Amino acid sequence: MKAFVVLFFLIVTSSVYAQFPTLGRQDVGTRGSAQGTISNNKVADFVRPPVEDYKIISIKNDTITVDTSLTIAKDYKFNYLRKDRYGLLPFANTGQTYNTLVYDFDKQSTLPNSVAQARHFNYLGVDDIKYYYLPTPFTELYYRSAFEQGQQLDAFFTINTSPRLNFSIAYKGLRSLGKYQNALTSTGNFRAAGNYRTKNNRYHIKAHWVAQDLLNQENGGLQEQAIEQFTSNDGQFDDRSTLQVNFEDAENILDGTRVYINHHYKLLSKKDSLTDYALKIGHVFNSENKFYEFRQDAANSIFGEAFQASNFRDRTDNEETYNELYAVYNDKTLGEIKFQANTTYYDYGYKSVLIQDAPDGDGAERIPNRLQGTSVAVGGSYKNKIGKINLEGNAQVNVVGDFDGYNIYGKASYDIAPDKVFSASILSNSSPAAYNHLLYQSNYINYNWHNALTYENVKTNTLSARLEAKKWINLDASASTITDYAYFGTSEDSGLVTSFQTSETINHLKVTANREVTVGKFGLDATITFQNVSGAERILNTPDILTRGSLYFTDRLFKKALLIQTGVTVQYFTEYNLNAYDPILAEFYVQNGQEIGGFPLIDFFVNMKVRQTRIFFKAEHLNSGFSDNSFFSAPGYPYRDFNVRFGIVWNFFL
Secondary structure, three states: OHHHHHHHHHHHHHHHHOOOOOOOOOEOOOOOEOOEOOOOOOOOOEOOOOHHHOEEEOOOOOEEEOOOOOOHHHHHHOOOOOOOOOOEEEOOOOOOOEEEOOOOOOOOOOOOOOOOHHHOOOOOOHHHOOEEEOOOOEEEEEEEEOOOOOEEEEEEEEEEEEOOEEEEEEEEEEEEOOOOOOOOEEEEEEEEEEEEEOOOOOEEEEEEEEEEEEEEEEOOOEOHHHHHHHHOOOHHHOOHHHOOEOOOOEEEEEEEEEEEEEEEEEEEEEEOOOOEEEEEEEEEEEEEEEEEEEEEEEOOHHHOOEOOOEEEEEEEEEEEEEEEEEEEEEEOOOEEEEEEEEEEEEEEEOOOOEEEEOOOOOOEEEEOOEEEEEEEEEEEEEEEEEOOEEEEEEEEEEEEOOOOOEEEEEEEEEEEEOOEEEEEEEEEEEEOOOHHHHEEOOOEHHHOEEOOOOOOOEEEEEEEEEEEEOOOEEEEEEEEEEEOOEEEEEOOOOOOEEEEEOOOOEEEEEEEEEEEEEEOOEEEEEEEEEEEEEEOOOOOOOOOEEEEEEEEEEEEEOOOOEEEEEEEEEEEEOOEOOOEEEOOOOEEEOOOOOOEOOOOEEEEEEEEEEOOEEEEEEEEOHHHHHOOOOOEEEOOEEOOOOEEEEEEEEEEEO
């Protein structure tokens, strides 16, 4: 609520501020001209600068402009995540997790992943925060309806107070009750960012502060009888709240705050007709505090025995503080050369040590409460453009600390034509398994383990190639080998979820092709992905084929004041052993007892644009009313029924 008050205040005050000339504004018209007249006491009419002047800058300084167009790509991105979720299968309620259909093995970190990865789809990382350069204040409001008693809103405001200083503030909030019992979602993502440079252009800084809380009620999925009732297509169970779930007294939450600063100073810089070089030194500071908590009123036997029978909380803390010092030399001939050294202080774990009976029944087992220490790494990177060839690469190795690891990445691309680029890359990474594989504690006895001393590093090697040519085809192919892969699965003895690591090598092949064709006012956008896994069996399960196609019609109405785009989107993936979901860990685990898939998902949409406002209507899963109820997002968790959604994206250029 405080964030909304701040946003409202800024938007209102900026509207008043917009009455006065600011960065990039120009007075137009002269006294007596055809464009307009200006009296001695009046300010000239204001003409807004073109949209191309509104810049969005990533942390890596990649720059794009604000885009207010209405395309099929915008339809794909109009969802809770605000990005194309191809390869992800959402659960029934907005704000719940997503099952992964397409895998990318492109991790470059040399430290463990964070806890509760199923909660991280909407958790904004460092790369998700953008910075801006604007001639006038800019606001974007996003709204979309939710499922039963709720809505989702993303409000954003940014302003350049001068050509050298920009601030932005935003809040994304969601509350949705959902169709099933105990499936409420309530999330918030607050972010504030800024960037600044000095008059002499020597000192630059980008910084942001982010606070996020992602809460989901958990019900454990449908009971066996309820699954039979759901799949029976019996009309009396069309009200999904009548279907019995495994429990109605649990929830989990991922909460995190982050302070990030990236700044540098140019020691040397010279640019003329003969020379062009620069030397700068910089520092990166990133401090992030997270906790994940699973809460339940009464222990449930489906998770095995418990230490405490009622009113318990499993809380996992995860704190990391990262500091990096770097030096970058940039030369017109040599390219960009960077050297860096960094330290990461990590503190992961729980409040107390756990002593329990050993799994083999022989004596006691001690589960420590912390993984704590400091990791020191050194590395470097290189970038250069030689004619039509672009080269880039980076490397890093951990030299001090309990976690070994290294990362080597190289990429080369060739500009075939202005709109056609071919690239190839290679990645070799060795890093520890995720924190919750190395150490976990819970009130449920089976969910306690310590593998930090026995698990090997996960080693990944990936070779990728990509062709970006919209007029031909967009093609993406990768081949990966993964050794010592860590995963969650079910124990043969207890049938309960636990952590595993396989020493067998897994081979993963992925090929994705995309093509958009327009003929007159009609368009067809089609994407297909082929995946194949070999080596270790029944550990990494993927669909052989995933495809999505959209057939749409675009036209302008009412003297071209209204742009309309309407059509149908169909998605389909082949049947396979889709991963199951565990609400205690907030992780997906491997299951090989139930194949899911082979059902089409058909959406009908009508999207419109009036000036800078885009309006979206979508009838989701249109075919659910006349097909078998065999659609699931995970075992025990049905996919969404037919539902009509409405939303809007409204841009203000003040």
